[in-house]
Amino acid sequence: MENSTQESHHLRSENSVTHESPYPLYAMAVSSSPSRHHNHRIALGSFLEEYTNRVDVVSFDPDSLSIKTHPGLSFDHPYPPTKLMFHPPSSNPSKSDLLASSGDYLRLWEVRENSIESVAVLNNSKTSEFCAPLTSFDWNEIEPKRIGTCSIDTTCTIWDIEKNAVETQLIAHDKEVYDIAWGEARVFASVSADGSVRIFDLRDKEHSTIIYESPQPDTPLLRLAWNKQDLRYMATILMDSNKVVILDIRSPALPVAELERHRASVNAIAWAPHTCRHICSAGDDSQALIWELPTVAGPNGIDPMSMYSAGSEINQLQWCAAQPDWIAISFSNKMQLLKV
């Protein structure tokens, strides 16, 4: 499947596709809506501990199992982007994709056929000197003009990207906020270094609800994933822990399950976009595990359904709704698409 556009090394086997990048990768996003112009796009953010970092957009063809790079679809980013995300699927797909990146600011990019243009840089600090760097963000799928960002200054900011203005800002936690996830058009949850998962409702900004706190006080919770197919369930991971904690929002404080089969700390989690009880986790043990949550747990805990061993510690995991058969993982400088 060689063609004129430059291709990077890719390995193909029957069940996985690998893309090797010139630099270590961390942030990754899979486009949700392929249009007739291009195949599924994947944005890859580099992880270089220096100022100049890059984001590349490659395209994936599931039929030919190949990944193509496009030299024009690439842009610079100051310091590693902490998260990348494509515009959620909308009713009228436009010709170009919107990509959002977080780092010092929330930036919006338009990914066209052969180039990427910056659309907006969203900075909500009053004076130009200060910014509160963002650790993560989430794009509201029900209300796509809304993006929620979270930052190390303990706040979460909700942006209206149609007006490029701040919709609201909340002091969400006592310490740095590490991840945020939307549940509904006006409800989101966040995790923080203070060890709590809190749910916020934009209709009632006076109150938030703590639905889980790490058992060892002040153990930071690093990542959060909300099951979009079944909003009752959320998953979170703790710092230095090999457990994936599953929470039921109807029973706060008590986790529904703790999935403990990784041999080292867990780095990333993603719920299956097409079923309501499957979740995938990946960690430092180089393994990606797919779990099926049963109605009743056995006495020894829950075992995963299936597993995959990668070459080195897996840092990132994306399970996109547009491609429910493929899970994207990244480890060191490789990105792999695994068939599920």
Add this chain to the structure above:
Amino acid sequence: MASGMENQGKVPANLKKKLALAVRKIQWSYGIFWSISTRQPGVLEWGDGYYNGDIKTRKTIQAVELNTDQIGMQRSEQLRELYESLSAGESSPQVRRPSAALSPEDLTDTEWYYLVCMSFIYDIGQGLPGRTLTTGQPTWLCNAHYADSKVFSRSLLAKSASIQTVVCFPFLGGVIELGVTDLVLEDPGLIHHVKSTLLEIQYPTASKKFSALIGDTRNQDDVDILDHDILDAKLVPVVRELDMASPDTCSNDFEANQLPENSFVVEVINGVASQAQSWQFMDDEFSNCLHHSVNSSDCISQTIVEPTNLRSVQDDDKANDPQGCDYTKPTLLESENGDVHYQSVLSSLLKTSHQLIIGPHFQRGNKELSFVAWKKGRFPSRQTTQGGTPQRVLKRILFQVPRMYDNALESPLEDGRENGVWRPEADEIGLNHAVSERKRKEKINDRLCILKSMVPSVSKVDKLSILDDTIVYLRELQRRVEELESCGISMEVEAKSRRKPHDMVERTSDNCGTHVTGSGKKPFVNKRKASDIDSMELETNSVVQTDVPADNLTVKINDRIVLIEMRCSWREGVLLEIINEVNNLHLDSHSVQSSTIDGILYLTINSKFTGTAVMSAATIKHALQRFALKRGNSSPF
């Protein structure tokens, strides 16, 4: 399913069936028998019950077709089972409760009410059943859902379940309670009818014969339209016939039909069922069914808004009844506080969730897939010697990358809602032991935030830095106060880092710009304090100053150097206008320092008279007055 007798003693045999029959006859929503507890003397507790109200879902598809009464019995059984599994689950928490046929999500409000009733106990003489037992007289409560909780302790529960009428009467050493979602006026005849039904002989079991025809009309979505039509067709002529014979089969007028029904019933048992008789029975069922099917279709077509767990019931009570109820707290609900807000969040979330999506089946370990099946029994041995920190990249992304930015200094957190920043108060659900601790921490954090905004620090948000900077700042202030007091001259105690043009006034601490607050990149944030201690004293040369302190415009002239300090409300281009004006006054400004905080522009201009013309400070002030903030709003705080 059987006879469903509870083993709590003192429950007469076959009461359940009779109760079921009675409740269905009068078409009420539920019946409960409260019996004297064998375990605890002097209290009434749940003896037996029959639920006849609306149901939401029918989980299992029956292999054997049951008729209505069996379905009703089964439902009541399932509700009891659910209650027991929930209460068992509470006492020994597990990951998942032992599975009951029903789960909480499947229940309507009325079913919830019924289920929660199972947990109630009443002292004799207390509560509606208790009082009924002592007086020995029936009690009829209309508008139960609005009743005082002293009269009817479950009134709030009833409200959520729309139970409008509750009737209690003593029976066989216990109390029979009946409830319905309609408002029914007091009718002693009804009570009499129920009593006689309860004292009847055996409930017919031969009704199974008709089960195929009756089917299940409760649940509209399970029954084909076709079946229903068949049902209609068969029974319509019979109904008409019956109508002639006995005017109505409505609930309030059973007396007339009582005896004939009984005899028919008996005959059915004997297997000598003439069609008319059997159809009479069926018709009775049918009218019941119709009634219920109407109800259930209403029920099913409703959007499911209510939160679906036990806590919700409890919390509604708590929320609506701050004085606290005097009923015995249901034991299977935890005590929680203040999550009315959370319930509304939950209801909006779960209303929109698609819980019934069943996705494609997962293949396991197929050769074509990357993932291989997990081998059971493989327990993880921690890879301790991984070399390096766990979650290395993730931690770097979260902890270190944000601080790589040049000016990775967090913007000052203004507390409160001054700039539209909200600080939600965190409600804790079910963390009773940590609530007060958490609240204390929250208060501390609030105070620290305030302190941070008062202290000109550029440090991080963490508490230690805030306290450190406060200590430093306090020491500095103390030093200055000492100096001032010793000098006996009131000084300009501004902490802005600015270049002082000249030592026009003897100020011993005019290097107050070099206060110890870090890199000083940030202009002075201390909006409150600085402006208040802005007391300008004048020694030599004319300094015109209107009021001390907190003036919005001051002009000081020393020789040919003019120092203008002013505050004005910021708008686009205002700075340029001011500079222009200053130029128009033949002042050559050679240093301008400005900052905008909260929409207020703080401006310091050092300028020099050009040419020979020398103006008075008053003139300059007059020219610039229009820009300055008006006296009334000198302090934006």
